[in-house]
Amino acid sequence: xxxxxxxxxxxxxxxxxxxxxxxxxxxxxxxxxxxxxxxxxxxxxxxxxxxxxxxxxxxxxxxxxxxxxxxxxxxxxxxxxxxxxxxxxxxxxxxxxxxxxxxxxxxxxxxxxxxxxxxxxxxxxxxxxxxxxxxxxxxxxxxxxxxxxxxxxxxxxxxxxxxxxxxxxxxxxxxxxxxxxxxxxxxxxxxxxxxxxxxxxxxxxxxxxxxxxxxxxxxxxxxxxxxxxxxxxxxxxxxxxxxxxxxxxxxxxxxxxxxxxxxxxxxxxxxxxxxxxxxxxxxxxxxx
Amino acid sequence: xxxxxxxxxxxxxxxxxxxxxxxxxxxxxxxxxxxxxxxxxxxxxxxxxxxxxxxxxxxxxxxxxxxxxxxxxxxxxxxxxxxxxxxxxxxxxxxxxxxxxxxxxxxxxxxxxxxxxxxxxxxxxxxxxxxxxxxxxxxxxxxxxxxxxxxxxxxxxxxxxxxxxxxxxxxxxxxxxxxxxxxxxxxxxxxxxxxxxxxxxxxxxxxxxxxxxxxxxxxxxxxxxxxxxxxxxxxxxxxxxxxxxxxxxxxxxxxxxxxxxxxxxxxxxxxxxxxxxxxxxxxxxxxxxxxxxxxxxxxxxxxxxx
Numbered sequence: 339x340x341x342x343x344x345x346x347x348x349x350x351x352x353x354x355x356x357x358x359x360x361x362x363x364x365x366x367x368x369x370x371x372x373x374x375x376x377x378x379x380x381x382x383x384x385x386x387x388x389x390x391x392x393x394x395x396x397x398x399x400x401x402x403x404x405x406x407x408x409x410x411x412x413x414x415x416x417x418x419x420x421x422x423x424x425x426x427x428x429x430x431x432x433x434x435x436x437x438x439x440x441x442x443x444x445x446x447x448x449x450x451x452x453x454x455x456x457x458x459x460x461x462x463x464x465x466x467x468x469x470x471x472x473x474x475x476x477x478x479x480x481x482x483x484x485x486x487x488x489x490x491x492x493x494x495x496x497x498x499x500x501x502x503x504x505x506x507x508x509x510x511x512x513x514x515x516x517x518x519x520x521x522x523x524x525x526x527x528x529x530x531x532x533x534x535x536x537x538x539x540x541x542x543x544x545x546x547x548x549x550x551x552x553x554x555x556x557x558x559x560x561x562x563x564x565x566x567x568x569x570x571x572x573x574x575x576x577x578x579x580x581x582x583x584x585x586x587x588x589x590x591x592x593x594x595x596x597x598x599x600x601x602x603x604x605x606x607x608x609x610x611x612x613x614x615x616x617x618x619x620x621x622x623x624x625x626x
Numbered sequence: 627x628x629x630x631x632x633x634x635x636x637x638x639x640x641x642x643x644x645x646x647x648x649x650x651x652x653x654x655x656x657x658x659x660x661x662x663x664x665x666x667x668x669x670x671x672x673x674x675x676x677x678x679x680x681x682x683x684x685x686x687x688x689x690x691x692x693x694x695x696x697x698x699x700x701x702x703x704x705x706x707x708x709x710x711x712x713x714x715x716x717x718x719x720x721x722x723x724x725x726x727x728x729x730x731x732x733x734x735x736x737x738x739x740x741x742x743x744x745x746x747x748x749x750x751x752x753x754x755x756x757x758x759x760x761x762x763x764x765x766x767x768x769x770x771x772x773x774x775x776x777x778x779x780x781x782x783x784x785x786x787x788x789x790x791x792x793x794x795x796x797x798x799x800x801x802x803x804x805x806x807x808x809x810x811x812x813x814x815x816x817x818x819x820x821x822x823x824x825x826x827x828x829x830x831x832x833x834x835x836x837x838x839x840x841x842x843x844x845x846x847x848x849x850x851x852x853x854x855x856x857x858x859x860x861x862x863x864x865x866x867x868x869x870x871x872x873x874x875x876x877x878x879x880x881x882x883x884x885x886x887x888x889x890x891x892x893x894x895x896x897x898x899x900x901x902x903x904x905x906x907x908x909x910x911x912x913x914x915x916x917x918x919x920x921x922x923x924x925x926x927x928x929x930x931x932x
Binding site: 464465467468469471472473474475476479480481482483484487556560563564567568569570580583586587590591594597598600601604605608609612613616 | 637640641644645647648649652653655656763764766767768769770771772773775776778779783784866867869870871873874877878888889891892893895897900904907908911912915
């Protein structure tokens with residue numbers, strides 16, 4: 339009996355402590371919950387979706403929401419709910435690819451810039467300032483017009499306009515960390531510059547980079563959807579949320595469901611990333 | 627302050643040169659022969675050769691860039707492939723529509739965002755604060771073209787109150803400018819709130835309270851005046867995202883501005899237009915950012931007396 343009590347008690351307290359922590363960090367709990375739902379929807383899409391997202395049923399086009407089709411059907415009789423659920427996979431893939439690429443290029447550039455002498459630093463920052471001068475969408479349109487309209491090219495374009503954000507952030511972090519005693523100690527011990535950058539700077543810069551990535555994720559989804567909506571990214575019949583609305587646009591007044599639900603999905607996902615990012619930023623902010 | 631402004635002033639041409647280089651290189655990086663692309667798919671070899679000479683593609687890259695940059699400075703951005711008209715004339719015809727839309731959107735955003743942010747700051751942690759902040763974070767998470775479609779469906783298609791597309795009367799301004807204003811309103815509300823909260827904790831505000839100055843006077847003249855600086859900065863520095871938003875909004879509403887012109891140009895592979903519009907848009911953004919920084923330098927004593 340006694341041993342069973344001691345088994346249960348700490349577990350319960352972990353749960354209670356966890357709930358209490360979440361109550362104190364409501365942004366992280368709410369944002370995490372929303373993103374968690376989207377991730378689950380993406381992973382289990384084939385189990386959740388009532389139909390194949392590509393399957394056309396020309397006898398059941400433009401239907402309003404019903405039990406058989408919770409979000410209705412589109413102009414080709416495809417199930418909108420299934421397409422929105424499968425669209426979560428595409429959106430999360432967009433985030434992983436575009437943010438990943440921007441981090442892989444931007445962070446090393448920023449750290450290098452912060453650790454290097456005046457000329458290398460200035461050259462890198464000048465390049466970043468130029469990229470930064472472009473409105474993201476305009477730069478993406480320029481790049482896509484050169485590479486051609488496809489989802490992958492669009493993600494490359496979005497990654498390129500996100501690079502300066504990471505470069506500037508990691509440069510500023512590097513400039514701060516560089517003056518820390520433990521980094522100066524490492525320098526005087528003769529540890530190689532490369533090792534200092536990866537082991538001493540990068541490891542301590544990861545927190546703010548994660549916060550930034552959460553916030554960038556929202557921008558990536560909105561930009562990718564905008565450009566796919568304009569026909570410059572994901573192409574039909576891919577169930578990308580922006581591309582779905584591009585179809586729906588032609589049927590305003592006849593079938594609002596084609597536009598309504600993909601847009602709601604975008605809002606929930608971006609909201610989740612933004613709330614989570616805000617919460618993480620507050621959590622990591624040393625001033626608080 | 628002079629040193630600060632001088633530094634910014636010197637950086638300006640460097641950025642503009644970099645921007646023009648990037649636009650120039652991007653278009654030259656097109657796979658295949660740009661002359662063939664620009665001449666169109668049905669062009670004869672002779673037409674392609676003519677295009678090669680006209681574009682100066684038979685010359686070296688530096689020489690090409692020099693003539694491109696020289697042309698751009700003189701206001702010559704080449705000729706549209708589709709309309710055969712000078713790109714500059716095409717842009718000049720559409721620019722007022724984009725500027726009008728941008729100004730209206732900014733007026734809405736400031737008119738709603740600043741009071742909303744002030745209310746949130748004054749009732750900090752109370753329900754008005756939470757309400758405003760929830761709206762602000764939702765506003766920053768909405769796809770503006772989705773909002774546009776929903777508004778068009780309700781007000782134009784269902785109710786028939788407002789024109790669906792184009793820019794035929796003042797009524798045409800309503801939906802596009804509100805759609806475009808959503809994101810800057812959200813950003814300005816958040817910025818005003820945090821800026822006001824910071825100012826309100828300063829000693830001189832406490833002194834004003836202690837002297838018995840009416841709270842409304844403290845908010846409007848003591849606090850807001852000092853909170854304006856970060857707000858102006860945000861407005862100036864976010865001009866780029868406004869232009870980005872305008873590209874999408876204009877396309878949804880068939881608005882005859884340079885944003886839709888750019889998107890159409892991509893569809894027609896009208897590279898001189900893509901090049902020209904990009905250059906004009908980015909130059910505008912760079913200039914607005916520069917003005918914002920200049921204004922900060924003039925208004926902020928910490929920089930002014932540096």
